[in-house]
Amino acid sequence: MIRNIIRGIITLIFGGIGFYAGFILLRFDLLPFLSGQLSPIWISSIIALIFAVIGFLIAPKCIDGFLVLVRWMDTRLTKIPTHDLMGGAIGIIIGLIIASLLSNTISQIPFLGPVLSILISLSLGYLGLILGVKRKEDILGFFNILPRLRGEKGEKSKEPKAELLHEQLSNSNYKILDTSVIIDGRIADIVKTGFVEGVLLIPGFVLEELRHIADSSDLLKRNRGRRGLDILNHISKETVIKVEIYEQDFEDIAEVDSKLVRLGQVLGAPILTNDYNLNKVAELQGVKVLNINELANAVKPVVLPGEEMVVQVMKEGKEAGQGVAYLDDGTMIVVDTGRRYMGQHLTVLVTSVLQTAAGRMIFAKPKGVVGKKPMDLSSTDEVNLLG
Incomplete structure (x- = not known):
């Protein structure tokens, strides 16, 4: 039923295109052999009928092709990280807004104006998409700053609680895993207990470091790296918590620990680690740290002097x-x-x-x-x- 309705719509669209094409052809006197024999309405109607028949015949292929395109896009989009989609969408919107402002002037140019407007819209939209994906950290970081600015303004008016609560809730979803806590393996057992909520975020540069460790010539390092990869597979397959891979890298930073701190600052998310040095560096730069060793110490039986x-x-x-x-x-x-x-x-x-x-x-x-x-x-x- 739905396919028949869509087929009818496509037929009507092609018919309308044919009628408009007939009007254009008659206006520029491109059909001299018919102008003297039939009225303009009949000529446009015949061309519209021809286009409608063509649309009716090719409608099934158009529908099937559209469905294939939708499935392909769905498959590709589900593999793209959420932050890439958000950055790209914001970039396209900004690009189209700029194109719309320029098109109002360019469209007044005779003949070439409409064509140039379309080309500018496509070009700036694509440029906005590319820049939005590449610079998504800066874009999302800018939006993360806004709640803080609103919080400061609310503090002056003695009403900061709502804004601060909004900021805490917006930044409480992700937990960033570092290499040491993955190799340690205790995170898998902690996740099973349900004490960790939200989304476990695994940066791509952490996976790359694990791969290098797993390929090391040193037997101990190789075993540690492979154990880390096994732990990640176990968490992603056998636990209910969601696991995401963060593909974006910080090419201007060499050290993995510094990249983790920068990522924590950009996303406003805590870092899960058992690295003492990373713990101190992250705290100095205002990034929250969830230390597995501190958790283990907290649940140990209390021992008092004299026992x-x-x-x-x-x-x-x-x-x-x-x-x-x-x-x-x-x-x-x-x-x-x-x-x-x-x-x-x-x-x-x-x-x-x-x-x-x-x-x-x-x-x-x-x-x-x-x-x-x-x-x-x-x-x-x-x-x-x-x-």
Whole structure:
């Protein structure tokens, strides 16, 4: 039914084009052999009928071709990042506005005016599309500035809350992943729990860095890079959260960390990382950071001075006589005078807890040995060990 209606519309359009073409031909006396035999109305009607028949015959092909074009555009547009589409649309609108202003004057030129107007509209529209896609960061960054300006104005009028809330909501969708947090792998488990909302944004330069690491000649680096790529595939396929690839690069910046900070500034989005240095640099430049290590430290069981625990001394500490043990979650325990209990399970008493951005460190002293007795080191044996 719909195809028949569209076919009728195409037929009418072709008929109208034929009638107008007949009028133009008669006006410029291009049909002298018919002018003396038929009236102008009959000549235009015959030409309109011929065009209508042509339109009726080619309408199915036109409809099929249009549907193929729509499917092709839909396939291509779904692969284009949202920011590219927004930048291109804004560029086309600006280009057509400028073309419209110029066309009002150029269209007055005899004969060539209408043709030049069409060419200018097409040229400026295409130019706006290209510039909008290439400069989308600057365009979208300009629109991100507007809520802040409105917020400052509202602050002067003592009504800033609505504008600030709008800014927070508009910038709360994306979470930018850096290379370290992808390789670490814990982000996949965090996403499964549902504590992370919005869209995980993976920059193209981060993927490129992962690819270089995965192709490294060093076995350890190669395994880390491949693990990162596996984690990304796992997140994109087996989790409900949306994952997007951000293709745009910052060619004027060489370091990946600096590119991540710039992207966070442009989008107003936080960076998911466990890189201590990136954490500090981003905070200095006003970019919010979600540190996986800080999250892990926050959910660790609280240990208070005076508590007892059983640990196994694994290695020597930095200071003389110290031993180092680890909890199941990787927390390091520095045992005072624990060096002599190397390899043994020991009951220790917590003396203090040091919390840093890099992790948690527990200081303890021995209370008793579980199982074996401590080694009785003579002065000669101690000299031999130290030597």
